[in-house]
Amino acid sequence: MKITLAYGGGGEETNKLIHDLFYKNFSNPVLESAEDAAVVEMNGKTAFTTDSFTVSPIFFNGGNIGKLAIAGTCNDIAMMGAKPEYITCGFMIEEGLEFGELEEIVKTMAKELEKAGAKIVAGDTKVVPAGSVDKIFINTSGIGTVIKPGISAHNLKKGDVVIVSRDIGRHGTVVMAHRYEVETDIESDCKVLWEEVETLINAGIDIKAMRDATRGGLSAVLNEWADASGVGIEISEEKLPISDEVIGLCEIFGFEPMDLANEGTFVVAVDAKDAEKAEEILKKFNSSASIIGEVTDDRKVVLTSPWGSKRYIELPKGELLPRIC
């Protein structure tokens, strides 16, 4: 069965979609009250974010676009030291999408929400003519109560230690591998990160800054931080966790693992005194978590090779222009 334009028409099909698919899977009283707007209870400082998701292919090793849509928004909230609570969700569906595929996406979203302890409280669905979007686009917004205030990209100080929560480059590599029809066993890192963050907070780690390394990868996060805080960051290549499969595929595709998107990997800067403890906690969630470097005062983002030569880590470039003559 395929989704037709009629599903977005507001009539019987639309109703079926909403009740039999969304309400059933996202079931909660606020959503099911079906008012014009969701009314929720919030206390104190609140983190609020939105993001739209498109990915091709929509199903990939380790996840699908629905998982991405929940993880992406929940992670942005979590990165501010806030617990993701209420999510809104808009679907833009290309006419012709298999109903079964949509159902699987929705089920994945529900499962992911449960892990995060968050709820979808409002939503919207549009079905657009073939060719207007690529299969399905999802927008999610979310809010959550700030548990640990004061986390900010502006907070880094010389001597702070930078930790990455797991090996980098997986999501981008998996997606590219699918596009080029390269068979691979590696899975996207796509995942809601609230549990990790909550554990760090509960352990009293002095967190300076946190960011999930999505588009632009680790390179983008480090450069944004250095810029925002007016500091430098020095990373040790030896300590940077990257799986051999990712390295191998990146050579074929011409990418730098550090520039590639992750969807369940975050970078955290902590006070030096807490660094080892934080690393230990993160290793319990993923054994590849690693201290990768520290904050310096020379305003450059630098990668040190095992034999001591240093290179700048720059913002990822749009084009793969070689400089080798």
Next chain:
Amino acid sequence: MRIKYKINGIVQGVGFRPTVYKIAKELDLKGYVLNSSDGVIIEIEGENQNKFIETLKNNLPPLARIDTIEKEILERKNYTDFEIIESKQTTKTTSISPDIAICDECLKEMFDKNNRRYLFPFINCTNCGPRYTIIKDIPYDRKNTSMAKFKMCEKCYEEYTNPLDRRYHAEPTCCFECGPELNVKWKMENGTWKELRIENGEWRIKKIELIAEKIKEGKIVAIKGLGGFHLVCNATNEEAVKELRRRKQRPTKPFAMMFKDLDTIKEYCDLSAKDTELITSKEKPIVLVKKRVDLPQIADGIDRYGVFLPYTPVHYLLFEYIDFPIVATSANISDEPIIRDSNELVEKLGNVVDYILDNDRDIINACDDSVVQAVEFEYITMRCARGYAPLMKNVKFKMDNGKWTMENEKDKIDRNNNSQFSILNSQLNILGVGANQKNTISLSFKDKFILSPHIGDLGTIGSIEYFERTIDTFRRLYDFEEDVIICDKHPYYESTKWALKQNKKIYQIQHHYAHALATMFEYDLEGDYLAFIFDGTGYGDDGTIWGGEVFIANRHTYERVHYFKQFKLIGGEKAVKNPANMAVALLDDEIAEKFKNRKLAKNLSKGSFPLTSSMGRIFDMVAYLAGMIERNEWEGMSGLLIEKYYNPEIAEYISLADSRGCGVKKEIDFVELLNFAAKNRGDFELVSSVFINSIANCVVEISEMYDLDVILGGGVFQNKTLLSEILKRSNKKIYFNKTIPINDGGISVGQTAWGIWNL
């Protein structure tokens, strides 16, 4: 009458004035000689005054070079003597000589038991020794060099101030009494470094003997040369070389070797007359020559060695104790500049070396060894550094129909009117900052052009800092401040990024046009030329990556008349190492079948990768498809393998140019060459020969369609076989860079030349 000469060229700090003094005395002339910021000024009176210039030209000191002589006839002053006048104002020396290998006279003294410098490891004179590497500031006086801390003893001072002595004003002159000291550092079991004390009287030679012993034992040592340290081990000891490779994490890239003498080189290599000439030249560069005896681990897989002779007293003393060749490779960590001092060496390469032979004469400006290669009766420069650089050229300007042109006259200006000098002085100061790899910088001011020594690849922060430091050094040494900066069009070149950050007027010159301009500059070419520029990659005017280009070019502009058919650079920059997918993607389907990455390659070919016409990548693809390489382990590997398997008996080729048709196509389709390589996979000789023949014939056929002389440029022409085959097959006048690097080391030259001609 009194004749006044103004002489320019390399005439300062090379023993020029003493020579003038000696000749004047011999010819019984009166007057003076003086160094000025404009050049050397000489006034002479006397009967023999007309013999003076001729005698001078025939007796020039070895390092001197006269570019221009200006002459003025004046009223007689009745001088009573001939003297060397010490310059009053500080002279802005514009001719900083490159460092020169120890000369024969100094060698003779060093091995003369009765000489006071017998076995002295720092012996030098006005004709040899360090220059550029020890200078901190201008003028070139001892106090502005790293020899400043060594106060000359009486005997040395006497020589230094005697115009008839061959050490007259030899700034780094010294002896046992007053010179630098060798010292040996030794890594102890626990990894810490200790300075070895040898207290008995024979300290000098003992230290060198000890190092020689360690090399014999198979240890890895570092030896301080002129512009940096070498990592050294016994080249005939496979285990030692293997260990050096392991410690330096350099698995296969060839090492250069230093030999005791020419005869020893001949035991291992076949030398042409041109090879011998280059090897024994006073610059003592590394020369790439034909391997005869295979020394494992040195240059496995290829048929060539990089060889050179000793060039410092220390090297000669070392070879008193050993007669086998030694590996002598620049001491640096991968992609970083050569190391200048032993503390840095211990810090960065402490794990690599066991012993260090150091000395306390500081290296101010690092400088690598030069690398050259004979091609037929000519040669090409692959790295312009020690011995050659800073490379200075005199450029003269004149007004020609209101347009700027350049004359590069050697030794023939005889003129009385100075009106042209006001024009010279209005000329802009130009800085060309070069490419991202094999970077060099070039300057032009007044009538001078200067090319820096090889700086290297700007891939690491250390090398970018070295690039910036070299710009500062050159600004200081030539009292130079640029008005305009000329850089490449590539937005990601570090040199371009640096240029764009400066608050100066910027011009960006296309990479391959700069290669062509560099050739025009070396030979002072005017008018249109057909330029074949083949290299790795360069940023094209259309935003794609060029590299197999045919231009009609002149000093002012160029037109891209042909290019190798563009293909997708699958894997971007990483395709340089891994050409497999890019190559297989271009093959015809039925031929591609034998490759296991066929499906992957086809899928990847749908991706968005930059388009390129790179000849370097075509070489890589051919080497891969023929089965010579899996990956390109080091730069130039595929090219050298193709050369190795080239068989001149195979005349077969594939026509790419189709000159017999009604005109050649703009796009040169080479894919048939790839299909041929894949079809004949395993037959290295056939593939290599057909490939080289086809490219050479393509160049010849295209050049025949134009009524123009030909320029060949770009890194691919480091391929001696390709270059020779073109020279052999073509009837055209062909120019290619000789003293200026033919690879990206020449890019800054082309940039600056464009500025000289167009701004």
